[in-house]
Amino acid sequence: MTREHERLQEDEGRAKNWKRWGPYLSERQWGTVREDYSEHGHSWSEFPHDHARRRAYRWGEDGLNGWCDRQGRLCFAPALWNGKDTILKERLFGLGGNEGNHGEDVKECYYYLESTPTHSYTKVLYKYPHAKFPYSEIRERNAQLGREGPELELADMGMFDNGRYFDVVQEVAKRSPEDLLWRITVTNHGPDHAPIHVLPMLWFRNIWKWGSDRETPLRKPSLELKDGCIHVSHESLGDYYFHADSPDVESDTSWLFTENETDYNSVYGFGSPAGQVKDAFHKLLIHGDRNAVAPFPAGTKAAAHFVFNVPPGKSITIRCRLHTVKNDNGLGGLDQFDETFAARVAECDEFYERVIPKDLSPEEYLICRQGYAGLLWTKQFYHYVIEDWLKGDSDGPAAPASRLDGRNHDWYHFFARDILSMPDKWEYPWFAAWDSAFHMIPFAAVDPHFAKEQLLLLLREWYMHPNGQMPAYEWNFSDVNPPVHAWAVWRVYKIADPKGSRDLLFLERCFQKLLMNFTWWVNRKDMEGRHVFGGGFLGLDNIGVFDRSHALPDGGKLHQADGTAWMASYCLLMLAMALELAEEKPAYEDIASKFFEHFVNITDAINSLGGTGLWDERDGFYYDQLIVNHDEPLPLRIRSLVGLLPMCAVTVLKQTKIEKLKGFRKRMDWFLSSRPDILKYISVRRPNEDKKSALCLLAIPSEVQLRKTLRRMLDPEEFLSNYGIRSLSKAHGKEPFVFEHGGERNEVTYTPGESDSGMFGGNSNWRGPIWFPTNFLIIEALERYHHFYGDSFKIEYPTRSGVEKTLREVAIDLCDRLISLFCPGPDGTRPCFGAADRYRDVPHWQDLLLFHEYFHAETGEGLGASHQTGWTSLVVKLVKDRREKLCETAM
Template sequence: MQSEKERLAESPKRSSPWRRWGPYLSERQWGTVREDYSASGWSWGAFPHDHARRRAYRWGEDGLQGWSDRQCRLCFCPALWNGKDPILKERLFGLGGHEGNHGEDVKECYYYLDSTPTHSYTKALYKYPQCEFPYARLREENSALPRSAPELELADIGAFDGDRYFDVLQEVAKRSPEDILWRITVTNRGPKAAPIHLLPQLWFRNTWSFGVLREEPAEKPTILRDGDGLLLSHSTLGRFRFYAETEKGSAPLKWLFTDNETNEPSVFGIKASHKFFKDGFDRHIIHGEKNAVSADPSGTKAAAWFKASVPAGKSITFRCRLHRIKETNGLEGLDQFEETFAERISECDAFYHDIIPQDAGEDDRMISRQGYAGLLWTKQFYHYAIDEWLSGDKHGPPPPSERLNGRNHDWRHFLARDILSMPDKWEYPWFAAWDTAFHMIPFARIDPEFAKHQLLLLLREWYMHPNGQLPAYEWNFSDVNPPVHAWAVWRVYKISAKNGERDLLFLERCFQKLLLNFTWWVNRKDADGNHVFGGGFLGLDNIGVFDRSHCLPDGSTLYQADGTAWMAGYCLTMLTIALELARTRPAYEDIASKFFEHFVSITDAINTAEKAGLWDDEDGFYYDRLVFSDQKSVPLRTRSLVGLLPLCASTVLNQSHLDELPGFRKRVDWFLAIRPDLLRYIKVRRADGEKNPVRCLLAIPSEKQLLRCMERLADPQEFLSDFGIRSLSMAHEKPFVFEHNGQRNEVTYTPGESDTDMFGGNSNWRGPIWFPINFLIIEALERYQYFYGDTLKVEYPKGSGCKVSFSKIAEDLSHRLVSLFKPDEDGYRPCFGEAKRYTDNVHWRNLLLFHEYFHAETGEGLGASHQTGWTALVIRLIRERLEKD
């Protein structure tokens, strides 16, 4: 068996914990809800970036491309200083939502380049300017920009001019599960020699100052100087040794020691309760404070201080080793360092050689490899015990009373202390339920057990609310993300099957908990019990004419086309899972019929005008409908993804499968016998030889409705962009205006960044290309192809005169999405926008970023810019295209 596959197989064993250590450190812990102990609930102000170097965190840690064990007890990351910055570069800098013109935004250039699933080898790159880092200028100038202007980035103000920066390449290789090697290569890209201070630093997360939490040790750990390295001791983690030197064997200039404690006089203006503080290295090196570090070589934070002048175009390499004392491998210090790296790199290459299809071209391979790297690097330790967070720390003052009725107060059961897949390690250093679902699709190919674990985890009783709701995201667990968890469970179940052996236990465990969640949706989001659903913003932020979660005029009710479509799709996925389980567990035939009936009822409601239906026959589209207290209603005629999502609620059942389940077939026949009016929602395609058995299509749109919606989807003047499906039709270049009781709201096609402050201006669903919904649309088109074959075709693109099958449309959409990352004949990739350095400069070329969303007309990457998880779906699209070819 290939080496990395062997490690994956061994990793569940306590004797071989290959996953215990990894790049689990967040890129930002400051400004998060967990660290907010204020009355206002404004987390950006409660714990700003300026506090991060001086104030001990309560619930996690952060660091520059840092590592930790899976419980974040011991952390590692390099700190940097170019001799000019006002502070050590220990973590990434960015702007809070109140500081920039488009919401939260990181202002650094860094890239995740490689990783195996067990992190036996990882590689990441950080670009560090040699000029003084422009913290104040980035704040001041971005805050002054209007929403119509692009964000001001580090490169825009000359930080990389003349290539005056360092490439800091960090590679990590595990010699064994708890013997870890770091190779940090600093390359001067500039024209002149430049100084660099590098501090490989280790510290213990502070679990001793705040009072004992569940399962957290109160005993204070220690880091001591020991011979030519460090000795580290922790009551639950064990004892470790750490070594550091240059590639040529030179020792550090000095070993530095301090404590991971808050600098109380500096942060709060109160008397110090400790002698040494978290910012000791910063004050000692930059400000020359000799007493800021401990003269006694011990503490809870330590660093090896290296100082060098790097010649122009040259590199200096620094080498580190951390190993459990029990795990010496018979090697001293940094013996066999380079040999280990060579071996792990070779194994990483071999692993992806098997994962990525053999006929993939160089670009497909690179996109896939960096996409997987981003997914793996953005796993991070997430700790949040809401009961303790609300009640306050045992050794601290009680929190403000406002907190007890504020954010997440009704989630006291919630207790997370896990490694989770995050959308992004800076802009989103917390999980989001529907993001996680999409991440697991590409994850299932490289690490199926991790994918299953993540999906099960969010269904566990310490995550799921007792009422059945899944937590949405940290800012407000009670918000509602689209119910795609069941879809992800089903897709991971199929993708991860080995040699036809499917994990029925995983499927059944998920199904049981999903029943609770489905019931919550029915009880909470079907306001009038008529099978038409709301749900609020449903993750689509500002797609509506007003905030669909809060701003409904006159206490009216909003019937949502997307909420109803999501629930119809939920029904169909649960039906599919139940039928799969019923093959070997006949009891599931009963519940399968329940989901069949519910789906047909939803389809009837959304399509029937007399039942508050959402189909507009005049426009040939699905719209949200606003229902007033007097029961009068108006459609909100914004053509957006909201109205395309009903196309995704579809599945195809094979008659042969149904014949194997007589109990289910009997119940369906009975239901349709007493409700013959609903037969019109089931389309049957008769047998056409043995290869085409009888198939039944269950879908929200009828054939006529499907074709009318497809006219909109296929129209370049509406939804069809060169890069996929727009989130809002170009028809709304002329704004849609809704006026009521003196209030005016409008929606305008905005292909790039948001120009409104709805949801903090932090995202835009009013035009850009988003991968997750595009991916679902492509899957739906493939299902329609499976049912219709080539018997039904659509003019595509509209106006071309060319009619093609659904599969051809799916293939073309997939190609458009992948083209965002592909170079043209001049080497230009659309996702980089106008940043010429990615085309013209060899040291930037081929460094990919997997953005949150993309400009619908230019393809430029927008929003969160660093390996946003769901955009890694591009890997799946590449794979499916290659498999078809």
């Protein structure tokens, strides 16, 4: 057992609180729903980037790749100034959703490089230009770009030319749970000396102003300079000391203090709190206002101020330490600083040598290390209490009455104050239910306890609605995400613990709450009771011809192939869990029978309702159907993931498991004998006529339908890209789908890159690009079909190639295509970086990876959110396990 595994055990058993501190600070708090107290919910304009340095946040904090405790009370992050910028660099800059040509868009270069699960060692790199940061220019030029054009980035503006930038590396090493060391290393890659101010900052989240009974402290916390270091005092967090110095300066450390309070006069044009305000350090450095900072060495925000003129190719170092007054480990100040870092780095390497297979190539190993780092760095303190938020705060103006009927008003019970896995800490600094489910698959290999707790958390009564709905995401909790939580629970249950010692209590706790969520789906999304489901946009944003979350033409209704497929999969997963639990608790055999029957009824409906269901025999594909004015269903012949997802509703039952559960077997036989018409949906295979090894296939498509679907999916002119499975058929580039009704014309065309539609803000696109989560589900499904059909089932791959392969071989090749996005090609270029040659040619950019939200289907370039490691870190699972199989193929 490695030392890091021991820390995980100590933390899980609550012997030591190793996870009390971590990189939990958001990269962006401004522009979020939580900070929006406006009448109409325009969060980007209500709290813009320009306010962020001057206005105290209500629900969280942000900083430059910073840290905080698990309740976000005390925060640490550096601030930087190159002597030219008009803004002190305290946080990452980007364009709001109303500014970027493809929605919100961070305009900085930063890379999560290392992290252990307990964050005993972390490392992050930020690239800071020598030149004046082009805040106004990048806004103006992006505003001139249309949706058809690429986004304008810092590198496009020459900000990194000739190496004129600093590499700012932050490392943290924990000596103990309450003794933390920071090392900030700044390297000048330019040809000349370059000045830089570095301010390691420590500050309290402002909870003393809002008048909330839940959080308002009895006394205001304080930071005070005593004996050359800061004395930290907080009534619930405790007392700490904070030290800072640099071996590269001879003078004593210069300390600055202010208050984390809003500059009312600057933001609103009236009044000002007594004393100093949040942007005091900005005013001092940028404007030379010495009166801005506190005259006495005390406040709620503090910084050590270091000034360097860094020679070309050289580095400077700053050292910091935060430790409890009671826990100094017998060490004074910054003693044994480098020795601690060396030990933590070695332990980090030791941990991943145990987690990552030893037979990987160097490139594959790099993908795993940085994939895990990004996954762990995107954990964030998330605080949002709907009751308090709707009412407003006593310190501010009264909230508009319309808020009580506005966004999220029907989630009055919602209470979050937790560490959550975020999609992206800048572009999506709030949880999304279906993102979180995918995140937990790679998480389960490095921190299974955290993975289980995250899945349970979203099922708790202060998250899940009393009616059984799970909250979708902050912008609209009532929107509907695909019901993949059960899939994640089942997969984490299998991954987290070895067979024979699996966590049945975790499975049962989740199962009980998932029953409520399943019932919500049946009651709300199958309102006709015909086993064909709607669901709305289902997280696929603009994949349809119109916004499926809003009213349809002429009050029509939609039978969704993807909604129905998701529910069929949900049934199979609940069946799997019930059968597993039934081996210990026979009462679960009854509920297992219910899910078996429900699955068969859904399968019958999607294939047979109205004659052919949602299957189109002419095209050999599943389509949504629109029903208007009770007329005949109109198939929406868009070949997209919507029609591929029914293929993913598949599982394989072992006959031995069925025979073991006598009650379930009896009820299953009765159901099939009373409904002989649905026997066609169940296939049984007996290898070598051995009944004990017989397998039972439950799947939406028949073998004939599966072959027809695969023929389209594996066609390079349709879904098969060099980098995985496209989200929309390439054929729609030549033949767009057009829907005309009531004088309106809507069109869906193949768009392999960024969205050219404003639907859902235009910040993501499901009309062509490669997405990891759906590709992962497709690969898992292929493995299950192969387990049932065996090597005798072969398919032409690629379509029209004349080469036949087994489904297992196809699955492995799809894994390789997805992995290739991050690997250098023959010319040394990684497809995920597109035409950005610096990642190939410049040493200080090589071996840096980004895990984007999605990828251009023709070039492989990473698009959307640049740090959406969460579900894109599924690539780590592909790299590690594609040789063995990604999933257990039978239950």
